[in-house]
Amino acid sequence: MNEVKIGIVGIGNMGSAHAAAIFDGKINGLRLTAVCDIRKERLDWAKERLPGLKGCYADYGEMLSAGGLDAVLIAVPHPLHPPFAIRALRAGLHVLTEKPAGIDTASVRQMNAEAEKSGKVFGIMYNQRTNPLFAALREGIQAGKLGELKRMVWIITNWYRSQAYYDSGSWRGTWKGEGGGVLLNQCPHNLDLWQWICGMPVRLRAECRIGRYHDIDVEDDVSILAEYANGAQAVFLTSTGEYPGTNRLEISGSLGKAVVENGTLTWTLLKEDERKVRVETKVGFPHMETEKEVLVQEGPESGHCGILQNFTDAVRSGTPLLAPGIEGIRGLSLSNAAYLSADRGGAWVELPVDEEAFAALLSRRQAEETDREKILSGEVLSGTYSERWKVSW
Numbered sequence: 001m002n003e004v005k006i007g008i009v010g011i012g013n014m015g016s017a018h019a020a021a022i023f024d025g026k027i028n029g030l031r032l033t034a035v036c037d038i039r040k041e042r043l044d045w046a047k048e049r050l051p052g053l054k055g056c057y058a059d060y061g062e063m064l065s066a067g068g069l070d071a072v073l074i075a076v077p078h079p080l081h082p083p084f085a086i087r088a089l090r091a092g093l094h095v096l097t098e099k100p101a102g103i104d105t106a107s108v109r110q111m112n113a114e115a116e117k118s119g120k121v122f123g124i125m126y127n128q129r130t131n132p133l134f135a136a137l138r139e140g141i142q143a144g145k146l147g148e149l150k151r152m153v154w155i156i157t158n159w160y161r162s163q164a165y166y167d168s169g170s171w172r173g174t175w176k177g178e179g180g181g182v183l184l185n186q187c188p189h190n191l192d193l194w195q196w197i198c199g200m201p202v203r204l205r206a207e208c209r210i211g212r213y214h215d216i217d218v219e220d221d222v223s224i225l226a227e228y229a230n231g232a233q234a235v236f237l238t239s240t241g242e243y244p245g246t247n248r249l250e251i252s253g254s255l256g257k258a259v260v261e262n263g264t265l266t267w268t269l270l271k272e273d274e275r276k277v278r279v280e281t282k283v284g285f286p287h288m289e290t291e292k293e294v295l296v297q298e299g300p301e302s303g304h305c306g307i308l309q310n311f312t313d314a315v316r317s318g319t320p321l322l323a324p325g326i327e328g329i330r331g332l333s334l335s336n337a338a339y340l341s342a343d344r345g346g347a348w349v350e351l352p353v354d355e356e357a358f359a360a361l362l363s364r365r366q367a368e369e370t371d372r373e374k375i376l377s378g379e380v381l382s383g384t385y386s387e388r389w390k391v392s393w
């Protein structure tokens with residue numbers, strides 16, 4: 001295929017940044033052909049900023065049936081990701097969906113099954129997988145550089161948001177519109193990286209504090225404790241109410257530890273496996289020799305453009321996807337399980353998550369929610385890739 005013709009559904013905050021990047025020729029072999037949004041002002045924006053598109057549609061079905069597309073990029077609110085992906089796959093199109101994969105693993109499993117049946121390329125916008133530090137950390141851990149894993153601690157509290165942010169769209173900060181709070185909106189990247197680097201735990205317990213810092217119906221402050229099959233533990237702390245906040249990931253194993261913070265990956269590696277020293281040494285407080293390896297991030301990650309380019313290359317020439325869409329279910333399982341645990345007073349919840357129990361919880365939350373009047377902030381919701389969407393140290 002010479003060039004991939006793509007349509008974008010949802011040209012708000014994120015979709016408009018994707019649209020501008022593709023339209024401006026930043027992605028080799030990808031042509032923006034159509035856009036779709038239910039809001040007239042967004043289509044007006046598109047007509048002015050992206051002149052000459054084949055179509056500007058107010059209805060997704062119309063965009064799909066008009067033909068002329070090879071692929072669709074989905075950038076609408078999260079609950080719509082699975083149904084919109086399924087419709088595009090059934091129309092014979094390749095799909096790149098925004099994160100999170102959806103709001104419940106049951107509908108995401110249906111989407112994954114449809115994608116596998118279709119044989120089409122199905123990717124997810126996990127742009128933080130392009131960060132060289134996370135990629136190097138994953139590669140090292142998979143190669144056994146830290147030995148057997150003992151603990152992961154991620155403090156990811158630099159997702160600060162104001163009340164005006166939550167008020168900038170009626171779907172934000174609601175169970176009906178978003179299916180959750182900081183775990184569903186900001187943290188899908190971190191939950192994905194957690195499992196991408198360390199694999200999936202077998203159970204977790206969590207506290208998800210609802211509206212601790214904002215007038216919202218969903219959680220904005222979370223503590224998760226998870227456990228792996230080998231007994232290793234993971235602690236994941238996040239919030240949209242702390243400033244300046246922290247982004248620090250520390251993983252320890254029997255051969256040392258790795259820390260990612262402030263744009264630097266530092267390995268502190270033991271010469272001998274700690275498990276051996278522990279049982280063999282006659283010294284009570286042994287000092288073990290270590291050596292440091294430091295990797296400093298030079299410049300920003302390729303981010304959203306990196307994922308768009310990789311998706312395009314996958315469609316054109318079968319390049320393996322950096323972020324296959326079917327992997328989106330894993331990070332979502334962690335947040336679905338955290339909600340279940342929090343609802344049960346912090347009890348342990350096994351993974352894979354009980355989908356029926358989660359569906360019941362979600363519909364109860366949605367039914368209980370009051371439709372609050374939102375004073376829309378009037379923030380301009382279009383433009384280019386913002387620094388705040390890159391890994392922020």
Ligand SMILES: NC(=O)c1ccc[n+]([C@@H]2O[C@H](COP(=O)([O-])OP(=O)(O)OC[C@H]3O[C@@H](n4cnc5c(N)ncnc54)[C@H](O)[C@@H]3O)[C@@H](O)[C@H]2O)c1
Pocket residue numbers: 009010011012013014015036037038039042058060075076077078080098099100125126127169185381389
């Ligand atoms: N990868 C990232 O770094 C990143 C960053 C921000 C947002 N996102 C994701 O992008 C998605 C959109 O977020 P946003 O911040 O752009 O929200 P937004 O509200 O600014 O934009 C969503 C757009 O979808 C449109 N829309 C809603 N329902 C529609 C429908 N049925 N048909 C067509 N258009 C419809 C809305 O009118 C709006 O313009 C979310 O799932 C979010 O998680 C990803």
